[in-house]
Amino acid sequence: MAKAYGQYCPLALAMELLGERWTLLVVSRLIDGCRRFNEIHRGLPRMSASLLSARLTRLQDAGLCEKRPMAEQAGHEYLPTSACLELEPVVMQLAAWGQRWARDMEPEDLDPAFLAWSMSTRLDTAAMPSGRTVIEFEFSGLSREYRRLWLVNHDGVVDMCLKHPGFESDVSVKADMQRFVEAWRGFRSMREEIAAGHIRLEGSPANRRALPKWLLGSALASVPRLRPGAEREVSAQLRRWH
Amino acid sequence: MAKAYGQYCPLALAMELLGERWTLLVVSRLIDGCRRFNEIHRGLPRMSASLLSARLTRLQDAGLCEKRPMAEQAGHEYLPTSACLELEPVVMQLAAWGQRWARDMEPEDLDPAFLAWSMSTRLDTAAMPSGRTVIEFEFSGLSREYRRLWLVNHDGVVDMCLKHPGFESDVSVKADMQRFVEAWRGFRSMREEIAAGHIRLEGSPANRRALPKWLLGSALASVPRLRPGAEREVSAQLRRWH
DNA sequence: CGGTATCCCCCGCGATACTG
DNA sequence: CAGTATCGCGGGGGATACCG
Numbered sequence: 422m423a424k425a426y427g428q429y430c431p432l433a434l435a436m437e438l439l440g441e442r443w444t445l446l447v448v449s450r451l452i453d454g455c456r457r458f459n460e461i462h463r464g465l466p467r468m469s470a471s472l473l474s475a476r477l478t479r480l481q482d483a484g485l486c487e488k489r490p491m492a493e494q495a496g497h498e499y500l501p502t503s504a505c506l507e508l509e510p511v512v513m514q515l516a517a518w519g520q521r522w523a524r525d526m527e528p529e530d531l532d533p534a535f536l537a538w539s540m541s542t543r544l545d546t547a548a549m550p551s552g553r554t555v556i557e558f559e560f561s562g563l564s565r566e567y568r569r570l571w572l573v574n575h576d577g578v579v580d581m582c583l584k585h586p587g588f589e590s591d592v593s594v595k596a597d598m599q600r601f602v603e604a605w606r607g608f609r610s611m612r613e614e615i616a617a618g619h620i621r622l623e624g625s626p627a628n629r630r631a632l633p634k635w636l637l638g639s640a641l642a643s644v645p646r647l648r649p650g651a652e653r654e655v656s657a658q659l660r661r662w663h
Numbered sequence: 664m665a666k667a668y669g670q671y672c673p674l675a676l677a678m679e680l681l682g683e684r685w686t687l688l689v690v691s692r693l694i695d696g697c698r699r700f701n702e703i704h705r706g707l708p709r710m711s712a713s714l715l716s717a718r719l720t721r722l723q724d725a726g727l728c729e730k731r732p733m734a735e736q737a738g739h740e741y742l743p744t745s746a747c748l749e750l751e752p753v754v755m756q757l758a759a760w761g762q763r764w765a766r767d768m769e770p771e772d773l774d775p776a777f778l779a780w781s782m783s784t785r786l787d788t789a790a791m792p793s794g795r796t797v798i799e800f801e802f803s804g805l806s807r808e809y810r811r812l813w814l815v816n817h818d819g820v821v822d823m824c825l826k827h828p829g830f831e832s833d834v835s836v837k838a839d840m841q842r843f844v845e846a847w848r849g850f851r852s853m854r855e856e857i858a859a860g861h862i863r864l865e866g867s868p869a870n871r872r873a874l875p876k877w878l879l880g881s882a883l884a885s886v887p888r889l890r891p892g893a894e895r896e897v898s899a900q901l902r903r904w905h
Numbered sequence: 906c907g908g909t910a911t912c913c914c915c916c917g918c919g920a921t922a923c924t925g
Numbered sequence: 926c927a928g929t930a931t932c933g934c935g936g937g938g939g940a941t942a943c944c945g
Contacts, residue, residue, distance in 0.1 A: 424684070427709040428777040429768050429844055431883055432691055432754060435761030440682045442666070442917080449674055458927055467669040469919055474928060483766065484890065496927055504764040504890070511756050512674060515681070518753060519673030522746040523680065524725065526671050535670040602671055641673055648726065648746070666937095684938080700907055711939060716908060738907055 438483050439508075443468055447476050449512045451486060451501040453542070458496065463581070464542075466534035480505070520606070520641040522648045531598050533560060537570045537581040540605070543637040546577045556632070557590035560598035568598070592624030592632050607642025680725050681750075685710055689718050691754045693728060693743040695784070700738065705823070706784075708776035722747070762848070762883040764890045773840050775802060779812045779823040782847070785879040788819045798874070799832035802840035810840070834866030834874050849884025 424441070426433035439445050446465055455461045462473055477499055480486045485505040488497050537558075556572045571582040571590070580586070594601075600619055604611040612633055614620045622629040666683070668675040681687050688707055697703045704715055719741055722728045727747040730739050779800075798814045813824040813832070822828070836843075842861055846853040854875055856862040864871040 425769075425771060426685075426688070427771060428707075428774050429772045429848065430688070430758075430777065430781070431761030431765060431848075431881075432758040433688060433761075434765035434768075434772070435757045436687055438765065439757070440684065440687065442682065443668075445678055445682065446668070446672070446675060462927095465670075470928065471920090471930080472918060475918090484764070507760060507764065511753060511760060514753050514756070515677045516672075516674040518749060519675075519677030522726070522749065523673060523676035526676075527667075529667060529669060530671045530676070532669050532671075535672065539672070606671065606673075639673075704907095711941095712908065713910080713940090714938060717938090 438479075438485075441476075441479070443472065443476055444479070445508075445512065445515070447473065447480065448485065448501075448505055448508055449516075451480075451499065451505055452509050452512060456498040456500065458499070461499065464535075464538050466532055466538070516641060517644050520639075520644045521646055525648075525650075526599065526602065528563070528599065531563065531602060533563070533568045533570055533598070534583060536598075536602065536605070537572070537583065539639070540636065541572055541579045541581040543640065544572060544574060544579050545635050545637050546574050546579060548631070548634050549574050551576055553588065554592075555586065555588045555590045556635070557593035558601075559593065559595045560601065561595075562597040562599055590624070592622060592628040594620060594622055594632070596620040604638075605636070605642070606639045607644070608646060611636065611638065680721075680727075683718075683721070685714060686718055686721070687750075687754065687757070689715065689722065690727065690743075690747055690750055691758075693722075693741065693747055694751050694754060698740040698742065700741070703741065706777075706780050708774055708780070758883060759886050762881075762886045763888055767890075767892075768841065768844065770804070770841065773805065773844060775805070775810045775812055775840070776825060778840075778844065778847070779814065779825065781881070782878065783814055783821045783823040785882065786814060786816060786821050787877050787879050788816050788821060790873070790876050791816050793818055795830065796834075797828065797830045797832045798877070799835035800843075801835065801837045802843065803837070804839040804841055832866070834864060834870040836862060836864055836874070838862040846880075847878070847884070848881045849886070850888060853878065853880065 425437055439448070443465070447461065450461045450464045453464070455464060458473070458477075462468065462470065465473065477486065477488065481488055485502055487500045487502060489500065490497050553573065553575045558570050558572075560568045569585075571586050573580045573582065573586050573588065596614070596619060600609070600614065603609045604614045604620065611620070615622060615633065622632060667679055681690070685707070689703065692703045692706045695706070697706060700715070704710065704712065707715065719728065719730065723730055727744055729742045729744060731742065732739050795815065795817045800812050802810045811827075813828050815822045815824065815828050815830065838856070838861060842851070842856065845851045846856045846862065853862070857864060857875065864874060
């Protein structure tokens, strides 16, 4: 009640809960099927564990999720209630709006851990060879010079690694990270970027040919971006200078 | 960028802007057709003018609204862009979700100024007599003992007054405010509340008979509430006591 | 009326350390 | 691994005064 809007307007009552920082992203993970604490956390790498814990408690209090002990393992699972699942259309439309109209990406938005998680959920494992396949990524254009990460598919089970997984890579991808993410998000064509050499592949010819099929790209890649370029920010800057 | 989430996720980029306190409520007013500063402010009575000003500037910078000087009058008008108007389905669904699942109302949520604004937008002026009609409300159950307000319709133009408008009232409504708002929101039947005497009308028989038709109620009144009663809050309390 | 400038308090949340 | 406890700061935003 601390952050209440002082009006009974249903939109205000909804935003009192859902407008709190991180909350709708947690809801989104629950809707996406994440159940365990660290599973949710992996999709929100910049969120502190203590804050995630607080948000999950808040969501329980509001009746959007239930925490229950795991049957055979340690720890708990967090289950979305129907109140939570009914937010799916809202989350989808907000995300689509973000794809169309939200601000352009900045270098600070390029968290490799998030990209790794995001790619791990959008890998076409059915199109991949049986047994184990290791895809390595090496990104440049980041503050720490370059950054490596790995996706490991083992018969449909995908793991993401920020440290060397101990297996040899079957195919590797090298690119400027911003450019790669623009392709992943559908702002550029992945195949054209590869053809132009902006995204470089290494590995067997078969794997290099197959890789573009494995990477499904963002689920929103087909939603066209409508926001005009950077002129707007410039004009905002100008206004502030008087 | 201060409050960025550090990930390029479109939902995160959208919430970075829209999750800021008050922002989506301002967007909602723009979508509802409010154009002038004080017109927007009337629908958000608990928001300070300085914060509304800041939010409107922020929305301009983000490309959701445009400020332009009025042609013949003093001041400016604020126009929603298509990026803003595309949020209409999001706002509608969030409001509907709030009606179904958001927390129950508390006395602090009953701002008379908001109720007055809200009723002024949902008055069936076509069903009202031509010329001037004044409806008076007197609410009890508030901290300041009781609170009066007036709606004045003059040939389709509706004004809300928190002070006596200087005209005599044609019909007056007396009720406990929480109970009235529950009826307004569709949680109770307005007609049944009147019949049971929980909402009392005074005025000519014709006006008393017509008044329930004039008050259209919340636009979301027909959306059924699904949230269970207060047991949930109790269990949250209990958890916090250990 | 239609806003802007300033001050200041509070609490949200990030960081860190710790526990079963 | 799966969280919880604590501490400290930064800035969001409420209140108030002011201006064109």
